[in-house]
Amino acid sequence: MSLILALDFGGTKLAAATVNIGAREWLSYERRLSPANADANTDLEIMRSLIHSVLQDSKPTAIGVSFGGPVDATTGCVLLSHHVAGWENLPLKQLLEAEFGVPAYVDNDANVAALGEHHFGAGQGYDSLFYITISTGVGGGWILNHQPWRGSGGMAGEIGHIVVDPNGPVCLCGKRGCVERLASGPYMAQNARELLASDRTRGKILQNLVEDNLELLTGQLISQAAAAGDDLAQEIIQKSAWALGVGIGNVANLVNPQLFILGGSVTKAGNRWWEIVRQLARETALPEVEFQILPAALGDDAPLWGAVALTQVNGQ
Amino acid sequence: MSLILALDFGGTKLAAATVNIGAREWLSYERRLSPANADANTDLEIMRSLIHSVLQDSKPTAIGVSFGGPVDATTGCVLLSHHVAGWENLPLKQLLEAEFGVPAYVDNDANVAALGEHHFGAGQGYDSLFYITISTGVGGGWILNHQPWRGSGGMAGEIGHIVVDPNGPVCLCGKRGCVERLASGPYMAQNARELLASDRTRGKILQNLVEDNLELLTGQLISQAAAAGDDLAQEIIQKSAWALGVGIGNVANLVNPQLFILGGSVTKAGNRWWEIVRQLARETALPEVEFQILPAALGDDAPLWGAVALTQVNGQ
Incomplete structure (x- = not known):
């Protein structure tokens, strides 16, 4: 054995x-x-x-x-x-x-998680897929023709740093309106802080969750407040899902994979987030470009299962 | 033989x-x-x-x-x-x-031209490249691992319909601010017409070239007027190159090919157009993402040489 x-x-x-x-x-x-x-x-x-x-x-x-x-x-x-x-x-x-x-x-980890989902998770049986993790950061890994595609310098998959809104807020990378700048958990929290800094009359549910200490805001609490009906939290969830959905639609037009798999903490933001991601991806892709969007199946174990797959792909 | x-x-x-x-x-x-x-x-x-x-x-x-x-x-x-x-x-x-x-x-034609440039043109010796034609439309073809990548439904390469400005003008596809909507020859002419419709004090050189008949405007005449110093034509060239450059930078982050090859009539728009494309692509890509941008080498014969390459790739 x-x-x-x-x-x-x-x-x-x-x-x-x-x-x-x-x-x-x-x-x-x-x-x-x-x-x-x-x-x-x-x-x-x-x-x-x-x-x-x-x-x-x-x-x-x-x-x-x-x-x-x-x-x-x-x-x-x-x-x-x-x-x-x-x-x-x-x-x-x-x-x-x-x-x-x-x-x-x-x-x-992004390439390995893509491989894990392809071999053991939501991507089983698909020829081509793009795995995206939306969490502290936003990144991705490719499977094309059943094989990892890492790019000529090993840098492929950086969907977090494609620009979807050239007039958007400034990202750590220096550009404006990157997917990560709008969609990641920490940036969702930062966006909430900035909105509340100029107007404390909104986002009451969210403010109560952190007992008015805005430093305690997280992507998870924003999801929680949005689910409870908080208007400001819903606006931020909407913007996160919008950015990711446009990014996915752009990727679909460019590379036309069969499947997108979404993992990471922000994917737990609720049904509305998923609905907007799917809607914007569909609207952004050309009508002839077909794809599915599925949640990751392996959860926290994706990197480990991917590591197992890595020995099988390379050890053959 | x-x-x-x-x-x-x-x-x-x-x-x-x-x-x-x-x-x-x-x-x-x-x-x-x-x-x-x-x-x-x-x-x-x-x-x-x-x-x-x-x-x-x-x-x-x-x-x-x-x-x-x-x-x-x-x-x-x-x-x-x-x-x-x-x-x-x-x-x-x-x-x-x-x-x-x-x-x-x-x-x-886009896939075939990519293959032609890879086998006989500017892409010889490269493992991975993205060929982009910027002409009546804007489209592209992939070579990854020395092989064409057509996408799961044969739709890969549609860089013309990725969104680079969600507040931009409406494209034929229904979305706003697609690369094609800003960068293609006919849309450059349309943009010039719209700007001149509201303000005939600008673009004097351009207006003279068509003897004030705006229906005669083409991308080629806009390039010609820009080279002669026309302010409005230069603004349109700038916007075309901006959109394509941002698109290329996004593609570099996503797929990380070694090389981009640009062909089609709009690539004859002059040095300034090329400078802006290169600058925006470089600024949009992450610093670690390396790539080159080269003009197509095969000109009008790219599809024919690509057709020759197609028999070799498939006939092996």
């Missing part, structure tokens, strides 16, 4: 699991929060203890790794982490192969 | 040529304007006479076809022509194979 070891370096959390090839349930599974002020070494130490715990005395035949940041998937070298220091140019594949004596495959 | 027959059904013109495999010059070449009020039958009759003329008594080993409209490349069946009646669901591949007894391959 072939045993796969799957690892998820998630930025704020770490997870390891084992599975027999062909099985759909974990043999063993461990997950830990990454400590505040973690660096690459502390994360690697914690991961080693998780690995020890899930492997016990068994030996895997391959290791698949999802990393929350840019990776050169060809060399398996991490380029950097936006959350944790010390990952710059760390040869993670090489390090794991030396330590465990089996092949290791490393890719970034 | 293997002889390839290449055909171009261009909407307003028809061309046929022959070439020996591996050669870079046509053995024979014929081109004819499609008559006004042509239908599919008259176009096919003219093409038959062109074929007869270029083949003489020789027999090709394969036929490659570029068609100016949507095609099911798998079956080689034309879906329709936007310019010429009677092409609906015409099985062009089957018809040619029955008539000439050799394999025929049919695809739409």
Whole structure:
């Protein structure tokens, strides 16, 4: 029986699991929060203890790794982490192969999650799909012709930074009206703060949820307030869904994949958010361009299942 | 020696040529304007006479076809022509194979031109590229991993109908601020007409070029007036280049191809147009996303050379 070891370096959390090839349930599974002020070494130490715990005395035949940041998937070298220091140019594949004596495959979390959904989740049986995570950031991963498409420099999938409103608010990347600037959780919270800064007569339900402390606003609380009928929260949800829907319609026209899969915390914003995303995507795509939009099926385990798929795609 | 027959059904013109495999010059070449009020039958009759003329008594080993409209490349069946009646669901591949007894391959002009530039033009040696034609319309064709990517429904490449300005003017497709609505030749002329309708004190050079008959305005005359210093023409050129540049930057973020190739009449709008396209594409793409933008190398013969490449890709 072939045993796969799957690892998820998630930025704020770490997870390891084992599975027999062909099985759909974990043999063993461990997950830990990454400590505040973690660096690459502390994360690697914690991961080693998780690995020890899930492997016990068994030996895997391959290791698949999802990393929350840019990776050169060809060399398996991490380029950097936006959350944790010390990952710059760390040869993670090489390090794991030396330590465990089996092949290791490393890719970034969006590409890995796309692969996971394609092999084990909402994308099973589809030739081509675009997986989008809408959470702290907005990013995506491609499957074209059943294979990952990473782009010529490994940078494909950055739907978060396509411009949908050139007169919109300024994004961290310097441009105006990026999808991420309008659709991500933290930016939804920021937009609410800015609207409330000039007018406290609106958004009463939302203000009550944070007891008038606007610093406590999150995307999740905005969804909650919108569901309870808060006008300002609904406006922000609407804008988030509008931006993502236009982005998806543009992608459909450009690349014409069969399926879009949406995951990440913002996708829990409720039915109205989904309705607007679907409506705007349909209106933005040409009538002849057909596609489906489905919620991700693997939830928090998408990177780990994707890591399993990564060993199968590359190990063939 | 293997002889390839290449055909171009261009909407307003028809061309046929022959070439020996591996050669870079046509053995024979014929081109004819499609008559006004042509239908599919008259176009096919003219093409038959062109074929007869270029083949003489020789027999090709394969036929490659570029068609100016949507095609099911798998079956080689034309879906329709936007310019010429009677092409609906015409099985062009089957018809040619029955008539000439050799394999025929049919695809739409944007995909075929992308393939032509990749095999014989500006895209030689690149793994991945996006070919964009900016002319009467704006459309594109993909090469990914050295192969055409047509999309799951054959609709990939529609950069003309991605939205870059949601508050922009209304496009024929019903949306506002599509790339095509701002960047194509006929829409540039329409934009000039609308600006002049409300203010005839601007655009004096442009108005002189058409002797004040605004119906005679074309994208080409706007380029000419802009080069001569016309303020209004320069504003329209600027907006065209802005829209295309933002579109290209968005595509770079999404798919990360190595190269963009630009062809079509609007690309002759002058250095300023190219500068703005390049600048906006660079500003819109993330700093880590690298790409080049080059002019098409094959000019009017791109569809024919692409048709040759089509027989090689499919005939392998």
